[in-house]
Structure formats: structure tokens, C-alpha cells
Amino acid sequence: MKSFKMNLLYRETVLDDLSGREMSRGAICEAIQRPRVVIGLRAGRAIALLVTSLSLFLFGGGTLLGDEAVNQIGAVEPRFRGPKVVTTSSSQGELGKFPGDFNQDGRLDLLLVGSVILEPGVTAQTSFVFLNQGRGRLSPAKRTVLDTGPDNTALGLVTPGDFDSDGIPDLVGVLVQFTPFVKNLVFYRGTGDGTFASPITASSPLGLDDASFPLVVGDVTEDGRLDVIARFQNMISVLPGNGDGTFGAPIHSGFSDVGHSDTLIADFTGDGHRDLVISIITGGADFSSADVYLEEGNGDGTFQSIQMQTVDTNLVKGVTADFNGDGFFDAALIGDGGSNGGRSGLWVFLNQGGLLGPGIYYPRGQGGIAAADFNLDGAVDIVTSDLLISLNDGTGHFDQVVNIPGNEGIAAVGDFTQDQKPDIVSVAGLGPFSIEMFVNATR
Helix, strand or coil: CCCCCCCHHHCCEEECCCCCCEEEHHHCCCECECCCCCCCCCCCCCCCCEEEEEEEEEECCCCCCCCCCCCCCCCCCCCEEEEEEEECCCEEEEEEEEEECCCCCCCCEEEEEEEEEEECCEEEEEEEEECECCCCCECCCEEEECCCCCCCEEEEEEEEECCCCCCCCEEEEEEEEECCEEEEEEEECECCCCCECCCEECCCCCCCCCCCCCCEEECCCCCCCCEEEEEECCEEEEECECCCCCECCCEEECCCCCCEEEEEEECCCCCCCCEEEEEEECCCCCECCEEEEEEEECCCCCEEEEEEEEECCEEEEEEEECCCCCCCCEEEEEEECCCCECCCEEEEECECCCCECCCEEECCCCCCEEEECCCCCCCCEEEECCCEEEECCCCCCCCEEEECCCCCCEEEEECCCCCCCCEEEEEECCCCCEEEEEEECCC
8 A cells, every 4th residue: 555644734833723732734724714714704593504415526637656755746636526515594694614623522623603594684693513423524513693692782703712721612702782882802612512602701891993803813922822813993902811711901012904804823933923914905996905014923912013015906815834845934815806906816925034025926716715735745735715726836836726616615624534635615605505525535
């Protein structure tokens, strides 16, 4: 039997924002990311999710390259089986999508957060956790109505993480009270079976400008506890986690602004502290543009902006990984062009020794973005919501493209089948929505 070593992608580790433990860099996705969220993304009746059909097809190139340690870079196209289709009814609005082990069985599950109709004219943010039953088979969803506050409140952003240090992913969200106007961070404790407990207030009132900015998590205070990173006026706002589901007073520093669309967390400068790359949309529907900032972290929850670049795309989501194998984290962001000026597509910013190099533009891709080594050649590739895989040639350039037939939707990436190969989940539709899983069959 021919065997293959795991590629370099899986040898380096970073902190897992869901558990606070180390994870393989190959598990970084997000953009789900985060998601991360982006649950600016995030009610009818009680709705049920069930498997309605299962169809398999095989496509892609993919050849066996003898007994080499890894596939020759660029020589093999990724190969997938799928899709396995799960459909639901009556979901409204966009979805936040997060892979994670929500019942602690060692298998990667899928969390969706969206709004559903509870009764005519009444909607609520709701979580749907599809538990992995093995080999990528997803169960009908475990459902929790999250938006349970008074009539004068609304739940905004939601994102997962192990905020109480028990090893089980929880949720936090921004609860907006309109009269009087105040915002609080609320905490939903994970029960370990794919559902979440009733919310409790996790912080004092927040000085947050709105509920549409990215809400992301990571340990930026370096105390082993997950923090929440958001925006306050024209600054980065860090809510330091106490490790018990509550958070301390916000720490304001660095730069942000209206139009802040995504936040990437990694040690971009190489000094051992987590930094941020943020995208801020400065254009509009007619003429597109965005600024990309590198915010250097000090390890105490504070940041200072050290670099800014401008592109002619309304950047909406991004992902980080070491695309060219030099030991530094790079950034890739995707967005839309304007109707009268600007370009839609993918921008890749390769790290040049602690600062981001000039953006490299690729006229492809839309919506969500995720990264993993799909063709097992040791180089991290990129998939976008239109199910286009941009293959990395090993130097951080993405000239070769592979299309996956299926529903277009924000992609989540992870090893759902436990074979050390990244699979792809596509979610499409506004109501009803469908979920398609593509199992990686690359050799």
C-alpha cells in the first residue's frame, strides 16, 4: 500500500479559537471566518433538518505519484466525491458557518447560525449544529433559538469559542437593546450535545458602534483565555476573556473605522505576538475600494497600525495562512467591484519579513473564502464561495483554477471524514438553504 506523509501545512500549529488549544494550521478556515464571523450573517415554525437526497459523482484530475512523500506541487488537481446534500426549510437571511467539535467526540461538526421565522412577522437568530456521525455523515440539526430577549432587543453578531475553559465550544453575541440604547455581550454555554444554554450577560455595556462589524475571537492578551475583538468608533476594541464566560472592560487601541469588514488574527510580524490584518471598505456600489491595515500586537490586547494598502475592491472576507512556505503568515481577501469602477476578485498579500507585500490580484472568486491544501502537495490553496479552487504553485501564486460543480455558497473547510484531507462544505440559499459536502478523494 502506498503511503503519503502529511504535508507541511499540518506541521505548524496555531491557537484554535474554538478551544484555546493548539491546532494544525491546515484547520484554519474562515472565513467562516469567521466566520468568524461574520455573522453579520446570521426567525416560522420549529424547523427540522434532514437528509433528503444523496448523490455522488467524481471529478478532478488526481494521479498517484508513486511513493513520493507528497504530491509534486502543482502536478495534481484535487479530486472530490459529492455532494452529500442536506436541505432545510424557512431559513431567512445570511448564515454564519463554523466547523468545530461541538459534542467532543473527536469529529468535526458544522455550526450554522441564521434567522428563522418563529411565527408570522417574528424572526429569531437560531443555531443549527449538524453532528458528524462518522465519515462525514451529518445528523439532522440540533437547534437552539438564540434570540430570546425582550421585544425591544435584537441579537446581532454571534461567534463560537471555548469561553469558559471547559473544552466545549460556546457562543457569544452582541445583544442590542433599543430603549434605552445599550449593547451587551451575551454568553451561551455549550452543553456538549450540539445545543446551547440560555444566554447570560457576559460583560458590562459595550461602547460598540453597530452590530454589523466582524466579531472575532483569539487570545490577544496572552493569558491562555479567549478574547473578543471588535470595533469601537475608529479603534480596535478587545474584550479580554476571564475564562469563565465573562469578559473584562474593553481595551481600545489601534485603528478601525466605519466599513470594517473583516479581521484576521495571526503573528504577521514574527515577534511572537498575535497581530491583526483588517479590511475597511471605503468605496461604494458604484466605485469600489478598500484599505488593508496591518495592526501590530503588543501581547497585552493593544495594537498599533504599522501599514496600510489600498485596493480597488470592496473587500468583505479574508483568510490567513503561510502561502509561500517562508514561515510568515500571509493574507488573502476577496470582494466585489463597483458598477462604474473597481474590480471584483481575490487579493493575495504575501508577507515580506513582517510587513505585507503589494497585493496580487486575481480576477476570480466571490463571497466567502477558506484555505487548505486540497491537492496534498504541501502548498495551501484557496477556495471561494463560487466553488473555485485556486491552486498554489508553492510560491504563493494562484494561476491554476479548478471548478467544483455544485451549489454556490460560502464554503467551510475541514477534515470531516477524518482521513487527514480537507473536505469542503458549501451552503447556499436564503430560505430554504441547502448544504453540500464534497469529500476530498485526492491521492
